[in-house]
Amino acid sequence: MSRISKVESRLRTEQDAVQHHLYADRLRIYPKSVRGPVRRIKWAILIACLTIYYVLPWVRWHRGPNQPTQAVLLDLSTQRFYFFGLELWPQDIWLLAGILIMAAVSLFLVTSLIGRVWCGYTCPQTVWTDLFMWIEREIEGDRNERMTRDAAPLNSDTIWKKFLKHSIWLTIAFWTGGAWIMYFVDAPSVTVDFWTGDAATPVYVFTGLFTLTTYGLAGWAREQVCTYMCPWPRFQAAMLDDQSFTVTYQAWRGEPRARGKRVEGGPAAGDCVDCNLCVTVCPTGIDIRDGIQLECINCGLCMDACNHVMERTGQPKGLIAWDTLARQAAKQAGKVEPIRFFRPRTMIYLSALTIAVTGLTTALLTRSTLGLSVLRDRAPLFVPLADGSLRNGYTFKIVNKSQTNGAYDLSISGLPDAKMAIAEGDPTPSSTLRVSGSSDEVETFRLLVTARPAALTDGSMPVDFILRDTTSGAQTVYHSVFMGPPGYAGGAR
Amino acid sequence: MPTKIEKDAVSGRDTTGHEWDGIKELDTPLPKWWLYTFYACIGIAFVIFFLYPSIPYGPGYWHGVMGYSQRKMVDAEVAKLTAIRKVSLDKIGSLSFEQIKADPQLLEVAMTDGRITFAENCQPCHGAGGGGHIGYPALAAGSWLWGGTLDDIQQTVTHGIRSGDDDARNSAMPHFGADGLLKPAEIQQVADFVWSTFYGHKTEGQDVSAGAKIFAENCIACHGENGEGNRVVGAPRLNSHIHLYGDARETIVAQVTLPRQGVMPNWNHRLDPATIKAVTLYVHALGGGE
Numbered sequence: 137m138s139r140i141s142k143v144e145s146r147l148r149t150e151q152d153a154v155q156h157h158l159y160a161d162r163l164r165i166y167p168k169s170v171r172g173p174v175r176r177i178k179w180a181i182l183i184a185c186l187t188i189y190y191v192l193p194w195v196r197w198h199r200g201p202n203q204p205t206q207a208v209l210l211d212l213s214t215q216r217f218y219f220f221g222l223e224l225w226p227q228d229i230w231l232l233a234g235i236l237i238m239a240a241v242s243l244f245l246v247t248s249l250i251g252r253v254w255c256g257y258t259c260p261q262t263v264w265t266d267l268f269m270w271i272e273r274e275i276e277g278d279r280n281e282r283m284t285r286d287a288a289p290l291n292s293d294t295i296w297k298k299f300l301k302h303s304i305w306l307t308i309a310f311w312t313g314g315a316w317i318m319y320f321v322d323a324p325s326v327t328v329d330f331w332t333g334d335a336a337t338p339v340y341v342f343t344g345l346f347t348l349t350t351y352g353l354a355g356w357a358r359e360q361v362c363t364y365m366c367p368w369p370r371f372q373a374a375m376l377d378d379q380s381f382t383v384t385y386q387a388w389r390g391e392p393r394a395r396g397k398r399v400e401g402g403p404a405a406g407d408c409v410d411c412n413l414c415v416t417v418c419p420t421g422i423d424i425r426d427g428i429q430l431e432c433i434n435c436g437l438c439m440d441a442c443n444h445v446m447e448r449t450g451q452p453k454g455l456i457a458w459d460t461l462a463r464q465a466a467k468q469a470g471k472v473e474p475i476r477f478f479r480p481r482t483m484i485y486l487s488a489l490t491i492a493v494t495g496l497t498t499a500l501l502t503r504s505t506l507g508l509s510v511l512r513d514r515a516p517l518f519v520p521l522a523d524g525s526l527r528n529g530y531t532f533k534i535v536n537k538s539q540t541n542g543a544y545d546l547s548i549s550g551l552p553d554a555k556m557a558i559a560e561g562d563p564t565p566s567s568t569l570r571v572s573g574s575s576d577e578v579e580t581f582r583l584l585v586t587a588r589p590a591a592l593t594d595g596s597m598p599v600d601f602i603l604r605d606t607t608s609g610a611q612t613v614y615h616s617v618f619m620g621p622p623g624y625a626g627g628a629r
Numbered sequence: 630m631p632t633k634i635e636k637d638a639v640s641g642r643d644t645t646g647h648e649w650d651g652i653k654e655l656d657t658p659l660p661k662w663w664l665y666t667f668y669a670c671i672g673i674a675f676v677i678f679f680l681y682p683s684i685p686y687g688p689g690y691w692h693g694v695m696g697y698s699q700r701k702m703v704d705a706e707v708a709k710l711t712a713i714r715k716v717s718l719d720k721i722g723s724l725s726f727e728q729i730k731a732d733p734q735l736l737e738v739a740m741t742d743g744r745i746t747f748a749e750n751c752q753p754c755h756g757a758g759g760g761g762h763i764g765y766p767a768l769a770a771g772s773w774l775w776g777g778t779l780d781d782i783q784q785t786v787t788h789g790i791r792s793g794d795d796d797a798r799n800s801a802m803p804h805f806g807a808d809g810l811l812k813p814a815e816i817q818q819v820a821d822f823v824w825s826t827f828y829g830h831k832t833e834g835q836d837v838s839a840g841a842k843i844f845a846e847n848c849i850a851c852h853g854e855n856g857e858g859n860r861v862v863g864a865p866r867l868n869s870h871i872h873l874y875g876d877a878r879e880t881i882v883a884q885v886t887l888p889r890q891g892v893m894p895n896w897n898h899r900l901d902p903a904t905i906k907a908v909t910l911y912v913h914a915l916g917g918g919e
Contacts, residue, residue, distance in 0.1 A: 160658040364660060516760025519916060522772040522869040529758070529769075529916060560730075560914045584916050 164286070165359065165421035167269060168279035168413070172440025181257045182266055190311070193318035197221070200539050203576075210320050216576075222500070225537055227507065234496040241492055245485035247375040249477060250458075251382035255368070256435035261361050264312070264354035265419065268305055275301045279416055305355045306347070313346030359420040362433055369430050376428075378461040379476045383436050385414075385425045385456050388468035393425075407451045414438035414456060424456055506542065506573075507535030508603045508612045518619050521586070526620040529559070530583045534603065536573035543606045544571050546583075550599040551618050554587045570606075587618060595622035718742070722903030726779045729910065736910070743911025746904050750896065751912075759915040763875050764891060771917030772871055774863045778919050781860075783909040787902075789895030790863070797895055800862040805847065806886025813886075819843040820881040827856040827867040828876070 197207035197220055204211065209218040217224040224231065243254055255262060275297050276282045285294055317339050318326060329335035330343070353361055362369055376382070390408030398405055408425070415423045417438060420431045424438045442456040466473035513529035521527055536542050546569045548554050555565030559582040573579040591597075597618045604611050634646040637655055644653045678684065681693040692698075717738040721729060729735055748757070754765040761767025771777055775785050775798050788796040805811040811819070822840025825831045851859050856867030865873055874880045874889060883889075896905060912918070 158658060159661045159664050162660055162662060360660065360662065364663065513758055515757030516767075516769060519760065519767060519769045520871050521770055522866065522871055524870040527769075527916060559916060560918070582914070 162360065163421060165419070166279040166282050166416075167419045167421075167437075168416040168441075169273055170417040170437050170440045170444075172443060174436040174440045178257060178266065178435065178437070182263050185258060185260075185263050186267070190315050193315060193323040199223075203539070204322060206322055208319060209322070212320060223537065225535070227535070228503070231496065231499060234492060234499065238489065238492040238496060241485055241489045244375050245482060245489055247372055248377070248380055248481050248485060251376065251380055252369075252372055252432070252434035255362065255372075255433035259433075261353060261366070262419075262433060262435070264308075264350060265358050267308065268354040269358075269419065271304050271308075272301055275304075302355070306351055309350035309354070310343070310347045312350040313343045313348075316346045317343050359431065362420060363431050369433075373428075373430075375481075377479075377481060378465075379479055381458050381460055382428055383424060383432065383434050383439060383456065384459045384461070384464055385427070386454070386459070386464060386467070387425070387427075388464070390425070390455050407446070407449075407455050409445060409449055411445055413441040413445055417441040428461075504610070504612065505536070505538040506544075506603070506605060506610060506612050507533075507537065508601065508614045509533040509535070510601055510614045510616050512616055512619075518621070520621075525586050525588050526592070526618075527584055527586045528618050528620075530585065530601075530616065532571075532579075532581050532583050532601075534571065534573045534579040536575055536577060536579070539575050541575050542573040544573060545569070545604045545606060546571050547602050547604070548585060548599055549602060551585070551587050551597055552591045554585055554591070554599070554618070557584050557586075558582070559584055571603075585618060587620075589620060592618070592620045592622075595620060714738075714742075718901075718903045718907075721906055722901070726906070726910065729906070739907040739910050740914065742904060743907040743909070746900065746908040747911050750900070751908065754893075759912060759917070764873060764889065766873060767871065767917075768912050769915040769917050770871055771919065772866060772869060773860065773917065773919070774858075774865055774873075776860045776919070777913070777917055779909055779913050782912050782918075783905060785893065786900075786905050786909055786912075787895065787897045790893040791890060792892060792895040794895035794897070798863055800851075800864070801890060802851070802864075802884075802888040803847075804887050811843065811847065811885065815839075815843050816882055816885050819848070819885060820878060823856070823867055823881050824878045827869075828872075828878075828881075829870070830878070 192208055193206065195207040196205045197218070198205065199218070204216075204218060206218065207220050209216075211217065215226045217228075246253060272282070276285060285297075288294070314327075314330070321335075321339065326335055326339060330339065357365075386407075390406045392404060392406050393408035393410040394403065394405035395410050414425070415421070415438075417440070418424070419435065419437065420433060422429055422431045424432065436458065439454075439456045439458065443453045446453045446455055460473075460475070463473040463475070509532070511531040511533075513531070517528075519527045519529075532546075534544065546556070547567065548556060553567075555567060556569050557563055557565045558569065558571075561581070565586055569583075571579065571581070585599075597620075599616055599618045601614045601616060602611055603614070633644075633648070634656075635644050635653075636642070637644055637653070640655060643656045645656045647654050678691070679693065680695045681697050682690055683693065684691040717735060720735055721739050721742075724732075724735075729739055747755075747759075751759075754762065755768050756762055756765070759768030761770065766772070766774060773781070775781060775790070784796075785798060788794045788798065790798045791800075803810055806813065806816055818837070818840040820840070821835070822837040822844050825835060825837050826841070845854075851862055851864035852867050853859060853864075858864050858866030870876075872880065873891070874884060900908070
């Protein structure tokens with residue numbers, strides 16, 4: 137049967153399957169193990185990512201008395217978020233938006249340069265699936281052994297090996313779910329509390345939830361997540377162009393594929409020996425020779441597999457290579473196409489990234505640990521007093537995000553002879569006030585500002601409240617207004 | 630409607646027959662696990678129907694076997710919160726104002742309770758934030774009729790003003806005009822005097838000595854020689870920029886002729902002593918407290 141008719145018959149079988157079944161069976165994938173530089177890089181990245189994930193909650197960081205000692209802690213109960221030396225409050229949540237924008241643009245930039253490396257190397261789905269596949273391989277054997285085992289009737293050895301595999305999977309999944317919780321509660325104490333039954337219900341619920349998702353997604357769902365659940369493969373193609381590096385089969389070199397030795401004067405044959413190794417090692421079970429596909433996560437394991445074969449058959453390596461479509465087309469035509477990292481698309485992503493990084497860094501560096509928020513009383517808008525003066529009330533919130541108690545001088549500008557007093561505090565009005573703010577707290581009080589109507593040139597006078605840190609001298613200004621009835625004659629006498 | 634189902638040349642598959650701007654969709658089968666997940670969701674929905682209140686029928690509905698009721702949950706929550714509040718309310722009731730103010734946490738509870746109580750009971754007359762209205766004193770201004778210390782305010786809130794309560798604050802201004810104690814012309818003269826001397830509307834060359842004489846004979850017993858008022862009898866201060874019934878000369882004439890006598894209810898039959906203490910603390914903190 138010729139190659140063409142072979143393909144045609146395969147297509148016909150597929151068509152029959154489509155026409156007769158509304159729903160498709162899942163094709164079981166038995167990825168074969170492979171060795172090579174790409175596999176080594178993948179292991180290194182896997183170990184690095186998992187180490188960070190599992191170890192980071194245990195890293196300690198000294199912050200001072202009565203402060204959490206965990207380097208990275210998202211404390212939802214007290215609403216404080218700690219990242220090493222950085223402490224964020226819920227008010228700083230917009231920084232998270234900045235970080236997300238940064239992450240998104242970085243992903244766009246990397247994808248447009250070197251394709252879906254996120255999918256192939258660092259995506260948690262890939263990392264944990266890779267780990268689970270390795271365990272499966274170590275216990276049940278490589279591709280052929282697993283296929284034979286699954287096709288054969290159940291025996292005690294299979295049951296034992298499957299039991300062992302799922303137990304180890306579940307243990308790792310549990311460890312993963314537990315580590316996730318440790319980012320939200322103190323790791324050493326929650327570890328103890330978990331086993332003594334003293335941990336909060338959500339700790340057990342979420343540990344269980346993430347145990348099940350890890351086990352289900354990495355053990356069972358695997359490539360189905362990438363193909364059917366994840367939105368990223370669906371739109372990542374929008375970041376690619378013919379200058380982006382992807383895992384590519386050099387069809388011009390490989391086709392027509394043919395098995396067997398190449399002999400002088402024999403039938404026309406490309407470099408591809410049609411050994412199908414690239415398909416058997418693929419974790420998503422696709423054939424890279426069909427070109428760029430949605431299912432391809434760009435992990436490059438097929439490159440390792442193919443290079444071994446090329447080495448053995450004495451042909452140049454890189455039949456499946458990390459290359460751009462433009463360079464492939466050029467090579468086919470016998471020309472040389474330079475690598476073009478700098479193109480309008482990447483430049484736009486790069487500038488967007490630069491803006492995001494600069495903005496975020498500036499915001500972080502200039503972030504004040506002293507916050508002032510002033511809310512003017514709206515009812516009543518103003519209070520005329522018996523002596524003819526006018527009074528406005530303001531609710532002050534002084535946010536002290538630092539680790540030391542603060543003392544501040546509060547003054548007002550924009551309103552001549554304005555006098556301030558804290559409600560229920562010292563009733564003597566004065567032009568400046570000394571207020572304090574405990575560390576890591578929000579100090580709230582109501583301030584009464586009194587002014588002579590003569591000082592009012594308008595019904596709404598802009599005023600500035602100036603809060604000066606007495607130790608550092610740093611100032612925080614809040615713009616507000618002082619209101620009164622226009623033309624009020626209270627001060628005439 | 631899909632009309633043109635055709636064979637795709639590249640994949641050999643059928644298309645769905647849908648077409649958008651020349652883009653045709655392949656009829657790709659859903660994975661079976663997706664279908665089973667869908668069935669499982671339907672199954673779970675029925676379990677939830679069975680467990681929780683769900684299907685209405687006739688006059689009632691299926692209550693579910695879990696005894697789930699949001700109304701009961703609200704009642705339980707309210708009962709729980711009432712029990713929590715009772716602890717601090719009891720404390721507020723038994724402690725003195727000074728003791729409450731010395732405990733920031735308790736003070737915060739009292740102020741919150743006072744704010745809510747004020748909004749529900751006092752605000753219709755005294756205005757949000759104690760801003761006051763014509764005829765209803767501005768509590769935030771500190772120009773008190775009966776005194777502005779915490780004890781004064783507590784007394785007024787508890788027993789009211791001319792409320793009929795035995796301990797209510799009581800006083801009555803004579804009906805100088807209606808009862809013929811002063812002639813209309815005399816009322817005009819004393820109004821001129823009060824208007825120019827105390828309200829601050831002096832007119833050049835105006836002679837108010839006649840009014841001053843009438844004021845000295847009839848009014849200073851309560852309102853004071855300099856119009857400073859008298860809190861013992863709730864006599865308003867006249868030498869002020871804010872006035873209970875407004876800042877116009879006619880209000881003086883009207884008040885001397887047939888005085889309006891404001892009434893405030895006694896709240897001791899509506900609010901418990903601890904809540905009255907809480908609202909007292911709140912009113913005191915509005916800005917006028919003494």
